[in-house]
Amino acid sequence: MNEIALRVGDLVPDFKLTTYEPKTKNFGEFDLAQAKKDGKWTVLFFYPADFTFV
Amino acid sequence: MSCDTQFVHLAWQREEKELAKVEYSMAADPTGKVARMFGVYLENLGLDLRGAFLIGPDGKVMNSEVNFLNLGRNIDELYRKFKANIYLTKNPKEGCPSKWQDEGDKTLKPGPEMVGRVHEALNR
Numbered sequence: 063m064n065e066i067a068l069r070v071g072d073l074v075p076d077f078k079l080t081t082y083e084p085k086t087k088n089f090g091e092f093d094l095a096q097a098k099k100d101g102k103w104t105v106l107f108f109y110p111a112d113f114t115f116v
Numbered sequence: 117m118s119c120d121t122q123f124v125h126l127a128w129q130r131e132e133k134e135l136a137k138v139e140y141s142m143a144a145d146p147t148g149k150v151a152r153m154f155g156v157y158l159e160n161l162g163l164d165l166r167g168a169f170l171i172g173p174d175g176k177v178m179n180s181e182v183n184f185l186n187l188g189r190n191i192d193e194l195y196r197k198f199k200a201n202i203y204l205t206k207n208p209k210e211g212c213p214s215k216w217q218d219e220g221d222k223t224l225k226p227g228p229e230m231v232g233r234v235h236e237a238l239n240r
Contacts, residue, residue: 068169073176082125082142084139087126098173102173103172103202104170107189112125112128113132
């Protein structure tokens with residue numbers, strides 16, 4: 063079971079994830095705290111898995 | 117982002133021609149920790165639902181849209197919501213109606229004169 067999920071209006075706890083960066087063909091990191099510091103908006107776009115279809 | 121590693125992201129982006137123009141970061145969430153935070157992780161399958169979330173610079177969730185595994189999202193609608201959020205941050209007393217597409221389109225300013233008169237306001 064999922065713990066209670068975030069809803070619209072909630073503050074997202076800071077998190078970091080390792081990334082692949084197609085622009086530079088290198089690995090990197092996404093850091094929500096850094097995005098906030100930079101005044102940036104963030105889009106999180108979840109999909110089931112790589113090599114899925116729609 | 118998905119529960120795949122950054123290595124699989126690389127392989128997928130390199131192999132699939134539909135992804136040739138992708139410029140955004142492809143984030144790896146192999147433990148599903150972020151997917152769980154947003155309620156899109158399917159524990160029995162180890163997969164993420166198709167969720168899209170917009171987070172403001174203040175760290176607040178501003179939009180959420182979740183589709184089941186077999187239905188893709190419309191990027192134009194996501195972009196519309198993104199533009200509307202930027203506009204509403206600058207113009208906090210206004211509201212963007214459903215047909216709002218871009219800055220310059222009609223917005224609504226809630227007040228006593230608009231109660232029961234949204235039709236007139238939209239068709240002025």
